[in-house]
Structures are given as C-alpha cells and as structure tokens.
Amino acid sequence: MSGSECDIDLAAGRMPFPDGSVTAVVMQHVVEHLELHGQLIPFLRELRRICAEDAVLWISCPDLAKICAAYTADRGQALKDDRCQRWPDYSLGGAPVQQFINDLFQARGRHRNLFDLELLTWALGQAGFPVAERVEEADLLAAHPEFPPRHDDEQSLYVRVCKSR
Ligand SMILES: C[S@@+](CC[C@H](N)C(=O)[O-])C[C@H]1O[C@@H](n2cnc3c(N)ncnc32)[C@H](O)[C@@H]1O
Known part of the structure; x- marks a missing residue:
C-alpha cells in the first residue's frame, strides 16, 4: 500500500x-481496487487468517447503490457538488455532470469492482466472515479517532464486521 509503513x-x-x-482492521476505499474473485476474496481469506478471534474490521468503499440512485435522481449532480466541496480542485474537464458517475465507477482505471451492502457482505461471507453491519463514518471515527474524517457518507458504504459474532 503506497505511503504506509509496510509495502504489501x-x-x-x-x-x-x-x-x-x-x-x-480499517480499510477505507481499498476493496474496490481489487478484482472480486481472483484478488479480493483470496485477500479477505488471508485477512481472516491473520485476525484474532475478537478482531473488528471497518471497511468503507464507494456505494454502488448510492451511486446508481444518484444517477437516477439528478445524473450525479448532488454527489458531484459534494465532491467539489470536499476537493475544491476537482474537475470533470468540462464534461456533462454524468461523467462524475463514470469517475466513481472507474476512478481513471483504478477501480476494479464496486459494492453495495449485499455484494460486500457476500464477498466477506465467501471468506468466512459473519454478516456485516452497515454503519456510518461517525461510528468508525468514534472507534478509531486517529483516522482523518472523509465526510463521504453521501457516496460511501461503511460496514463493521467482527471475525466472530
Ligand atoms: C483511494 S486510495 C484510499 C487511501 C486511504 N485508505 C484513504 O482513505 O484515503 C486506495 C488505496 O488502495 C491502495 N491499493 C490499491 N490496490 C492495492 C494493492 N493491490 N495492494 C496494496 N494497496 C493497494 C492504494 O495504494 C491506495 O493507498
């Protein structure tokens, strides 16, 4: 992972x-960078192996359901406005606003797979984890105040999952 103490x-x-x-484990906007069957599920199995029985995982990623709903609602205008508030230099290079939906899906080639709660829960289940609980960013920050806020509930899925129920 770039910029971290471990190069894995x-x-x-x-x-x-x-x-x-x-x-x-805290993984913010990482799982969508791995291909579902060949990379993410084997990685989640490894994660389960290295986790203690009482380990808690916090995972966030772009929310497929919120992104699709945003396209239907206003072609992504509200989500794009939210992005521009958080990242003042963000630009679509003059393209119509629905290009923002493409950017959320593809991230200029960096995203491999987006998730809604059902799909992420299924992937975690393939690795042996119990059912994930939907949470909000505030829940993660309450448990781990060392992480900087992203203020991205509007477009992101946050889940909490324990290795053992
Ligand atoms: C969108 S960034 C999120 C960074 C940070 N977690 C955050 O919330 O701002 C995606 C991160 O996933 C990491 N990443 C993507 N694919 C990876 C891989 N195969 N192995 C390790 N790290 C990977 C990238 O290095 C990058 O740090």
Missing part, C-alpha cells in the same frame, strides 16, 4: 503476518 501487495494472496495476530 494486497492482491498477492499472501499477508506476511502470523495467524490471529491482528486485532483491528
């Missing part, structure tokens, strides 16, 4: 940590 390719299928050695 999450798509490689192997994490250099012992079984049960991790007590908390």
Whole structure:
C-alpha cells in the first residue's frame, strides 16, 4: 500500500503476518481496487487468517447503490457538488455532470469492482466472515479517532464486521 509503513501487495494472496495476530482492521476505499474473485476474496481469506478471534474490521468503499440512485435522481449532480466541496480542485474537464458517475465507477482505471451492502457482505461471507453491519463514518471515527474524517457518507458504504459474532 503506497505511503504506509509496510509495502504489501494486497492482491498477492499472501499477508506476511502470523495467524490471529491482528486485532483491528480499517480499510477505507481499498476493496474496490481489487478484482472480486481472483484478488479480493483470496485477500479477505488471508485477512481472516491473520485476525484474532475478537478482531473488528471497518471497511468503507464507494456505494454502488448510492451511486446508481444518484444517477437516477439528478445524473450525479448532488454527489458531484459534494465532491467539489470536499476537493475544491476537482474537475470533470468540462464534461456533462454524468461523467462524475463514470469517475466513481472507474476512478481513471483504478477501480476494479464496486459494492453495495449485499455484494460486500457476500464477498466477506465467501471468506468466512459473519454478516456485516452497515454503519456510518461517525461510528468508525468514534472507534478509531486517529483516522482523518472523509465526510463521504453521501457516496460511501461503511460496514463493521467482527471475525466472530
Ligand atoms: C483511494 S486510495 C484510499 C487511501 C486511504 N485508505 C484513504 O482513505 O484515503 C486506495 C488505496 O488502495 C491502495 N491499493 C490499491 N490496490 C492495492 C494493492 N493491490 N495492494 C496494496 N494497496 C493497494 C492504494 O495504494 C491506495 O493507498
């Protein structure tokens, strides 16, 4: 992961940590960068292996349901306005506003797979995790105040999942 203390390719299928050695996981806008069957599910299985029995995972990613609803509602105008408030330099280069929906899906080639709650819960289930609970960014920040706020509930899915129920 770029800019982190550990240089690990999450798509490689192997994490250099012992079984049960991790007590908390926070992944914000990472899972959508991995291909579903060949990368993400093997990665989630590795994650489950390295997690302690009482480990809690917090995951956020673009929300497929919110993005599709935004296109239907106003071709993504409200979501794009929200992005521009948070990232003042953001630009569609003059393209009509629905191009923002493409950007959320593709992120200029960096996104491999978007999720709604059902699909992310299914992927976690393939790796042996129990059903994920939908939460909000505030819940994550209350548990982990060391993370900077993203203020992105409007376009993101936040879930909490425990290794064991
Ligand atoms: C949109 S950024 C999110 C960064 C940060 N978590 C945040 O919330 O601002 C996506 C992150 O996923 C990481 N990433 C994507 N694919 C990866 C892979 N195969 N292995 C490791 N990290 C990966 C990128 O390096 C980048 O840090």
